[in-house]
Amino acid sequence: MSKSGSPVQGQKTETRQPQFVESPLCRFDDLEDGHSRGFDPLSEGRDTMFIVRQGDVLYGWRNNCPHYENARMAWKKNEFLNGDRSRIVCGAHGALFDIASGQCVLGPCLGQSLTPVPLTILDGQVFLEEPYSPGLRPRPGRHHP
Numbered sequence: 001m002s003k004s005g006s007p008v009q010g011q012k013t014e015t016r017q018p019q020f021v022e023s024p025l026c027r028f029d030d031l032e033d034g035h036s037r038g039f040d041p042l043s044e045g046r047d048t049m050f051i052v053r054q055g056d057v058l059y060g061w062r063n064n065c066p067h068y069e070n071a072r073m074a075w076k077k078n079e080f081l082n083g084d085r086s087r088i089v090c091g092a093h094g095a096l097f098d099i100a101s102g103q104c105v106l107g108p109c110l111g112q113s114l115t116p117v118p119l120t121i122l123d124g125q126v127f128l129e130e131p132y133s134p135g136l137r138p139r140p141g142r143h144h145p
């Protein structure tokens with residue numbers, strides 16, 4: 001047992017195991033057609049994924065740009081699309097991604113892809129289809145290599 005304020009050796013305080021999220025992310029009708037919205041399924045304090053709706057189809061992606069590991073992509077809350085809403089855009093350096101495939105079609109990570117988040121719709125509610133891994137953003141005060 002450690003005293004208050006003293007470092008604890010060999011004890012990992014972060015849980016990075018995928019977790020099954022039972023509660024819905026939102027209602028399908030809450031998602032505006034042609035728009036994007038961020039979500040924080042594990043209550044990590046930031047949107048670690050986002051959904052783009054195109055008609056009746058939803059595309060779920062991790063909020064991690066492949067250009068720099070863990071880089072957030074939205075240029076504004078819930079804004080993951082470019083001006084004409086035809087592509088996903090990374091707000092950091094402007095990489096453009098195909099909404100359906102997640103593949104970078106222009107920018108510094110050309111040819112790389114976003115990480116998909118499988119979704120399912122039940123009774124008008126949107127759920128994560130698979131266990132979800134926490135975001136891997138370093139905690140404040142830690143150095144990222």
Ligand code: FES
Nearest residue numbers: 065067090092093
């Ligand atoms: S971090 Fe996304 S384009 Fe550079």
